[in-house]
Amino acid sequence: MSDRYVQPLRTLLQICFVLFSLWVGFQFARYIGAVEAGAPPTVARPGGIEAFLPISGLFGTAAWLKGGGINPVHPAAVVIFVTIVVLALALRRAFCSWICPVGAISEWLWKLGFHRFRRNPALPRLLDVALRGIKYLLMAYFLFAAVTWSLDSLQGFLFSGYHAISDQKLLSLFLRPSGTTLAVLGVLLTLSVILRNPFCRYLCPYGALLGLAAWLSPTAVQRDRERCVSCGVCSQVCPARIDVMHARRVADPECLGCWRCISHCRVQSALSMRLFGRRVISGLLFALLVVGIFWGGSVIGKLNGRWQTMITPDDYRQLLGR
Ligand code: SF4
Numbered sequence: 001m002s003d004r005y006v007q008p009l010r011t012l013l014q015i016c017f018v019l020f021s022l023w024v025g026f027q028f029a030r031y032i033g034a035v036e037a038g039a040p041p042t043v044a045r046p047g048g049i050e051a052f053l054p055i056s057g058l059f060g061t062a063a064w065l066k067g068g069g070i071n072p073v074h075p076a077a078v079v080i081f082v083t084i085v086v087l088a089l090a091l092r093r094a095f096c097s098w099i100c101p102v103g104a105i106s107e108w109l110w111k112l113g114f115h116r117f118r119r120n121p122a123l124p125r126l127l128d129v130a131l132r133g134i135k136y137l138l139m140a141y142f143l144f145a146a147v148t149w150s151l152d153s154l155q156g157f158l159f160s161g162y163h164a165i166s167d168q169k170l171l172s173l174f175l176r177p178s179g180t181t182l183a184v185l186g187v188l189l190t191l192s193v194i195l196r197n198p199f200c201r202y203l204c205p206y207g208a209l210l211g212l213a214a215w216l217s218p219t220a221v222q223r224d225r226e227r228c229v230s231c232g233v234c235s236q237v238c239p240a241r242i243d244v245m246h247a248r249r250v251a252d253p254e255c256l257g258c259w260r261c262i263s264h265c266r267v268q269s270a271l272s273m274r275l276f277g278r279r280v281i282s283g284l285l286f287a288l289l290v291v292g293i294f295w296g297g298s299v300i301g302k303l304n305g306r307w308q309t310m311i312t313p314d315d316y317r318q319l320l321g322r
């Protein structure tokens, strides 16, 4: 079967995850709105909101690995962080191209730009490499802190009032944006129409970390040199600008696992997603694994009581000074 169906399937999943993220954000806004108004919340706080606290997830995971257990302040942040790293170890950066709402919106914006201007210009190579260094520097900074901080220091952060209401702070950043926030968002959105995924490619330390994890992944796009007719379509459609046409196996940490190269290849089986370079993984199986691993992680977290925060509405009120 041709792999063209993978792109509409991926878009469908992206839409589902964007809508789900909006629903989670809306529920959390209702919860916090009631807390701030001094009324009893009429909706439960959605634990999934902690997917938007990656630094909490990283530091919480570091504290857990150092023997401090999973912090009860934002436990879902740890569960989601670990799940996404496992997903990258298994299926490269599939989180970025199948699940992440920021990745989905970035992709829709550069496609809109391509539709409008018939191209997405690439930055000069040296500038592109230098800018990509930003996300690795940010990642190194956070990783260095997570690894070198003592357990006491990590716990000091995780049990601080600042960390407890970091979810509310993030929400108010979007609900009550400052002029600077709006200006930064405006620049990023505009650049996202012109370039391919500038935020993910240059600024996102989470993506950088997942790229490193993906290096260890046994799954990768593989090119069959006998079948390939060197048409170059795969390299043209790759959002990460990887020269797929000249690769034997795409092990680049920038590979998003999006399947665009495979879906657009004109020669049956010239490109395929393979496990350990041998076993072919179908698009449908890949999609099922992406969703299964992602949801499976949250189910395991919930079943083990590592999902809901210990912070009560009264705690929130007190920390917010209401
Ligand atoms: S190499 Fe293929 S799967 Fe990887 S990012 Fe490029 S188009 Fe997507």
Ligand code: SF4
Binding pocket: 223, 227, 228, 229, 230, 231, 232, 233, 234, 235, 244, 245, 264, 265, 266, 267, 270, 271
């Ligand atoms: S799109 Fe397929 S046939 Fe064309 S260069 Fe890439 S792998 Fe080869």
